[in-house]
Amino acid sequence: MKKPLKLGIAGLGTVGSSTARIVTSQAEELTLRAGRPMQLTAVCTRSRTSNKDRGIDLSGYTWFDDPVALATSDEIDVFVELIGGDGGPAYASVLAALKAGKHVVTANKALIAAHGNELALAAEAAGVSLVFEAAVAGGIPIIKALREGMAGNSVSRVYGIMNGTCNYILTRMENEGLDFETCLKQAQELGYAEADPAFDIEGNDTAHKLAILTSLAFGTRIESSSIYMEGITSITSADIDAADELGYRIKLLGVSVKTDTGIEQRVHPTMVPKDANIAQISGVTNAVVIDGDAVGSIMLSGPGAGGDATASAVVADIVDIARDLSLPVFGRPAATLAPYVRSKMRTHAGGYYIRLSVLDRPGAFAAIAKRMGDEGISLESIVQKRRVGSDAESGNEPGPATVMLITHETTEKAIRAALDAINADGHIAAQPQMIRIER
Amino acid sequence: MKKPLKLGIAGLGTVGSSTARIVTSQAEELTLRAGRPMQLTAVCTRSRTSNKDRGIDLSGYTWFDDPVALATSDEIDVFVELIGGDGGPAYASVLAALKAGKHVVTANKALIAAHGNELALAAEAAGVSLVFEAAVAGGIPIIKALREGMAGNSVSRVYGIMNGTCNYILTRMENEGLDFETCLKQAQELGYAEADPAFDIEGNDTAHKLAILTSLAFGTRIESSSIYMEGITSITSADIDAADELGYRIKLLGVSVKTDTGIEQRVHPTMVPKDANIAQISGVTNAVVIDGDAVGSIMLSGPGAGGDATASAVVADIVDIARDLSLPVFGRPAATLAPYVRSKMRTHAGGYYIRLSVLDRPGAFAAIAKRMGDEGISLESIVQKRRVGSDAESGNEPGPATVMLITHETTEKAIRAALDAINADGHIAAQPQMIRIER
Numbered sequence: 001m002k003k004p005l006k007l008g009i010a011g012l013g014t015v016g017s018s019t020a021r022i023v024t025s026q027a028e029e030l031t032l033r034a035g036r037p038m039q040l041t042a043v044c045t046r047s048r049t050s051n052k053d054r055g056i057d058l059s060g061y062t063w064f065d066d067p068v069a070l071a072t073s074d075e076i077d078v079f080v081e082l083i084g085g086d087g088g089p090a091y092a093s094v095l096a097a098l099k100a101g102k103h104v105v106t107a108n109k110a111l112i113a114a115h116g117n118e119l120a121l122a123a124e125a126a127g128v129s130l131v132f133e134a135a136v137a138g139g140i141p142i143i144k145a146l147r148e149g150m151a152g153n154s155v156s157r158v159y160g161i162m163n164g165t166c167n168y169i170l171t172r173m174e175n176e177g178l179d180f181e182t183c184l185k186q187a188q189e190l191g192y193a194e195a196d197p198a199f200d201i202e203g204n205d206t207a208h209k210l211a212i213l214t215s216l217a218f219g220t221r222i223e224s225s226s227i228y229m230e231g232i233t234s235i236t237s238a239d240i241d242a243a244d245e246l247g248y249r250i251k252l253l254g255v256s257v258k259t260d261t262g263i264e265q266r267v268h269p270t271m272v273p274k275d276a277n278i279a280q281i282s283g284v285t286n287a288v289v290i291d292g293d294a295v296g297s298i299m300l301s302g303p304g305a306g307g308d309a310t311a312s313a314v315v316a317d318i319v320d321i322a323r324d325l326s327l328p329v330f331g332r333p334a335a336t337l338a339p340y341v342r343s344k345m346r347t348h349a350g351g352y353y354i355r356l357s358v359l360d361r362p363g364a365f366a367a368i369a370k371r372m373g374d375e376g377i378s379l380e381s382i383v384q385k386r387r388v389g390s391d392a393e394s395g396n397e398p399g400p401a402t403v404m405l406i407t408h409e410t411t412e413k414a415i416r417a418a419l420d421a422i423n424a425d426g427h428i429a430a431q432p433q434m435i436r437i438e439r
Numbered sequence: 440m441k442k443p444l445k446l447g448i449a450g451l452g453t454v455g456s457s458t459a460r461i462v463t464s465q466a467e468e469l470t471l472r473a474g475r476p477m478q479l480t481a482v483c484t485r486s487r488t489s490n491k492d493r494g495i496d497l498s499g500y501t502w503f504d505d506p507v508a509l510a511t512s513d514e515i516d517v518f519v520e521l522i523g524g525d526g527g528p529a530y531a532s533v534l535a536a537l538k539a540g541k542h543v544v545t546a547n548k549a550l551i552a553a554h555g556n557e558l559a560l561a562a563e564a565a566g567v568s569l570v571f572e573a574a575v576a577g578g579i580p581i582i583k584a585l586r587e588g589m590a591g592n593s594v595s596r597v598y599g600i601m602n603g604t605c606n607y608i609l610t611r612m613e614n615e616g617l618d619f620e621t622c623l624k625q626a627q628e629l630g631y632a633e634a635d636p637a638f639d640i641e642g643n644d645t646a647h648k649l650a651i652l653t654s655l656a657f658g659t660r661i662e663s664s665s666i667y668m669e670g671i672t673s674i675t676s677a678d679i680d681a682a683d684e685l686g687y688r689i690k691l692l693g694v695s696v697k698t699d700t701g702i703e704q705r706v707h708p709t710m711v712p713k714d715a716n717i718a719q720i721s722g723v724t725n726a727v728v729i730d731g732d733a734v735g736s737i738m739l740s741g742p743g744a745g746g747d748a749t750a751s752a753v754v755a756d757i758v759d760i761a762r763d764l765s766l767p768v769f770g771r772p773a774a775t776l777a778p779y780v781r782s783k784m785r786t787h788a789g790g791y792y793i794r795l796s797v798l799d800r801p802g803a804f805a806a807i808a809k810r811m812g813d814e815g816i817s818l819e820s821i822v823q824k825r826r827v828g829s830d831a832e833s834g835n836e837p838g839p840a841t842v843m844l845i846t847h848e849t850t851e852k853a854i855r856a857a858l859d860a861i862n863a864d865g866h867i868a869a870q871p872q873m874i875r876i877e878r
């Protein structure tokens with residue numbers, strides 16, 4: 001039997017506590033699986049003196065106040081970073097650990113999205129592992145699937161639902177007919193959304209995860225600063241209803257796809273056909289789809305957050321290290337990762353859903369149709385809704401009509417140009433809504 | 440750069456040809472991923488002289504007529520067994536390869552289900568890898584997910600749709616309202632079913648795959664001979680319609696679940712709630728669900744067969760070997776695998792769907808209800824269908840009525856006893872249909 005693998009955990013929130021609990025309570029099983037014991041030896045947390053119940057007695061371990069001191073301590077072989085944040089102590093301690101020759105396990109998507117290239121080079125220079133299965137889609141082993149399971153494939157696209165908060169809100173809106181604000185409030189009450197929800201609902205969280213998947217899928221340097229991003233705050237019940245009527249559901253997807261000009265990374269509300277597997281993913285569940293040339297399309301789904309589910313991924317990474325599984329951080333040596341070449345959003349090709357609030361004027365719809373035609377956009381379906389407030393007897397001017405369009409495949413540039421022209425024509429009562437379709 | 444990993448492929452059907460094509464055409468990418476080149480050096484096939492187009496020119500490789508000779512050849516480091524069959528040349532050559540210190544990659548579920556314990560011991564004694572990702576659910580990396588991704592979990596259940604032929608037939612029956620025979624014939628015409636379909640439709644193929652998942656999930660020695668098995672031949676359009684009406688779909692599942700008395704391995708048509716993720720898996724697609732104590736429930740879905748999809752898994756296994764990933768065959772040393780203790784089918788607990796053809800006699804339904812009650816079975820729903828051939832004016836005796844029941848959780852023993860008693864009472868016109876429910 002090899003000597004024990006000594007673990008130091010920095011950050012004892014829900015994930016850190018669950019991780020500590022699993023490695024101690026499942027010690028015998030884990031030893032069988034890994035071929036050597038794993039031993040929690042030291043911890044680091046800001047709230048050392050607090051009495052909060054972590055579900056495990058940590059009094060027997062060496063306590064550190066400074067994560068960098070833990071990261072470089074002789075008492076550990078593996079530094080488990082569960083502090084969070086893309087800089088500060090998380091960055092400093094992870095870099096220090098790698099330079100000190102410690103393996104690093106982290107659940108920190110923001111850190112990897114921001115500093116993944118540098119940290120990968122540091123890990124590979126030191127000959128240690130830097131692993132982060134828990135950083136994307138919680139308990140779903142999507143990084144292992146991409147880095148190892150898909151190794152025989154040339155990946156053309158990877159996309160998924162990677163933010164449980166957004167998917168919970170969109171699912172509630174769809175199932176209960178509630179508006180966005182109400183569902184956000186309920187998500188906050190249930191602990192599915194933060195008091196300041198911007199990071200989730202604006203798409204940043206998804207973008208961080210997407211940047212990691214992109215690098216693994218396409219062998220490119222990680223690049224999270226140039227991801228096209230739209231959140232879900234502009235999605236209304238009318239859009240949800242229209243999607244339903246037209247045979248779609250609305251999901252916040254992160255999508256990374258190889259195009260002729262580079263790689264398109266985008267996060268936005270997306271219409272997906274109701275019969276697509278990804279359309280079935282409801283509530284806080286996450287799912288990621290990988291399209292590969294050999295395998296076709298596979299999907300992994302499961303819990304994307306939660307202490308135990310995330311700790312499941314952290315422990316799997318620890319077991320991999322104990323088993324001496326050592327792979328390049330992004331599936332190939334970091335020095336050989338290709339520069340990320342951004343495919344510009346205006347060349348994006350796909351179908352679009354457009355919702356317009358059209359004023360009741362002769363020729364208004366003809367003008368709109370002409371603008372679409374001018375840009376070479378052809379329409380798959382058109383739905384016009386009864387006018388709101390339309391009442392001839394009241395003597396009021398009829399309200400605008402809602403017109404919903406689904407286009408055949410076109411480009412972002414064409415759609416933008418058509419909508420700008422439609423706006424300029426002045427026949428519409430509000431800014432057009434536009435949602436991309438993913439098949 | 441490490442020296443090339445030399446591959447020998449035995450069996451050049453669709454999977455073997457795809458594997459050869461990927462390792463040669465993707466050589467550069469694979470080298471980057473694996474950190475060393477992979478080199479196909481030798482092949483073995485029965486039809487060496489045939490001119491069939493394999494999509495790759497194999498004339499430059501050493502040809503063997505005898506797989507055992509290839510398996511033990513100095514020209515190879517890895518023996519890729521794609522011959523098939525649970526004995527004969529597949530077994531002989533894999534065992535010979537392991538004993539000669541060659542790594543083995545195989546897609547052969549029958550071989551692993553029958554001889555997995557012995558082969559795992561041989562591989563671990565020789566210090567080489569024996570890997571078979573392609574043996575279960577084709578291109579879906581389910582074995583890696585169980586063996587590595589779920590390493591931090593105690594698994595309570597693993598189940599899935601692992602036979603595309605059966606799922607295709609059941610999906611067609613459901614979507615088109617066709618009967619079993621018609622759908623089987625169509626599946627045969629499309630190449631989704633063999634000329635002799637028994638192995639698929641009777642459940643044997645699923646049972647082999649389930650035996651492999653059971654061993655990985657529960658750390659037990661592989662045991663495929665005592666799996667409870669029912670095929671899909673008895674499923675009628677009436678059952679499909681009833682399932683739909685009651686909120687279920689019918690899928691052929693392989694289920695392995697830990698119980699108080701051991702492990703239950705069973706393959707049978709199963710009613711799954713329509714809103715369950717597994718219920719969305721249609722056509723030839725496969726899906727496997729893992730329930731773990733930390734992660735909760737995750738599902739992997741994708742193509743379960745096909746040359747390229749299966750080769751994707753074979754190549755991923757080869758890349759793992761090239762990367763020096765060496766793990767115990769079933770996730771822990773074969774010598775430490777626990778004996779398989781069978782949980783008897785009569786102790787199986789769950790809900791049941793029962794379809795009865797009840798004769799039009801006073802008290803018939805009361806007698807049936809009493810038999811259920813006598814066994815402590817309570818009913819969740821009851822649907823009685825219009826009698827077939829019921830026509831008072833014709834003077835004919837009314838035909839039997841179809842009665843469909845869904846029970847609350849009960850046991851197999853209770854259901855069997857109730858149905859035996861109902862049979863003995865003589866109020867039914869045909870053998871009862873019984874389908875288990877999985878939630």
